[in-house]
Amino acid sequence: MSSLALHNSGPLRLMAVHAHPDDESSKGAATMARYVEEGHEVMVVTCTGGEAGSILNPAMDRPGVLDDLPAVRRAEMARAAEILGVQHRWLGFVDSGLPEGDPKPPLPEGCFAVQDLEVATRPLVALMREFRPHVVITYDETGGYPHPDHIRCHEISVAAFDAAGDPDLYPGTGEPWQPLKLYYSHGFSKKRMVLFHEALLARGLESPYHEWLQNWADRPDALERVTTRVQCGDWFDVRDRALLAHETQIDPTSRWFFVPLEIQREVWPTEDYELVRSFVDSPTPEDDLFAGVDAGVAVRPAV
Secondary structure, eight states, X not given: OOGGGGOOSSOOEEEEEESSTTHHHHSSHHHHHHHHHTTOEEEEEEEEOOTXXXXXXXXXXXXXXXXXXXXXXXHHHHHHHHHHTXXXXXXXXXXXXXXXXXXXXXXXXTOGGGSOHHHHHHHHHHHHHHHOOSEEXXXXXXXXXXXXXXXXXXXXXXXXXXXXXXXXXXXXXXXXXXXXXXXXXEOOOHHHHHHHHHHHHHTTOOOSOHHHHHTOOSOOOGGGGOOEEEEOGGGHHHXXXXXXXXXXXXXXXXXXXXXXXXXXXXXXXXXXXXXXXXXXXXXXXXXXXXXXXXXXXXXXXXX
């Protein structure tokens, strides 16, 4: 039985910090939908507006969309948050874009990735002190992939987690509150891709992963870092609806949706995380991000 069943005397709070709108729906969305349905409170924080994004869905490449992409992406994010049932806040920074070329051009002046760390961390500390999450999720030190905004998101999330409970840091941003657990999300595992690839072929279906697996760089699999696997297959359909709400970014014919949900639920019914900070006793492996968090702390003020 999942330890979720033990949290029956009050809601606990989870904060997921992401770089751009749509990241929340592709990384941990089914987990969040599950916790919302279980009666817990979930807040998604989006660091940037995604202004530098391209239109990746050909059906949305039409007059008027690119002209006002920031407003379109804000509306998409609102729909995704409604589908997931989460609270949502913008941190207010400008998308840095993904520099390309050799050598790569400098990042735009004033964008998120070039902000002073203390300046970029301050509004997130304020949100942590306001929402008072027991658990925080973000990316690992690589950002999940080397986008400068994802790496900066990691940096400010760790810094805010460490600072939010210290009354001497960031005065004027609310009463101190110490989150109890910090996780990195891990989704891109080679083992996971191999299992999906083999499951599709075994059923006589086409696999989109041939080339991807052939070109997979020789590096440690993220699965080796996973400590916590949350069973959330029943919420994969909610995840996909939230992802599709980001119409400019997600092509419904793309490989995001090539693996039927029944195969996903059979082969890999979890979303996976790495516990990197904890102020509670929660031996790993876990099946619950709130493992070890007593429901009695739901309204406990920070000391």
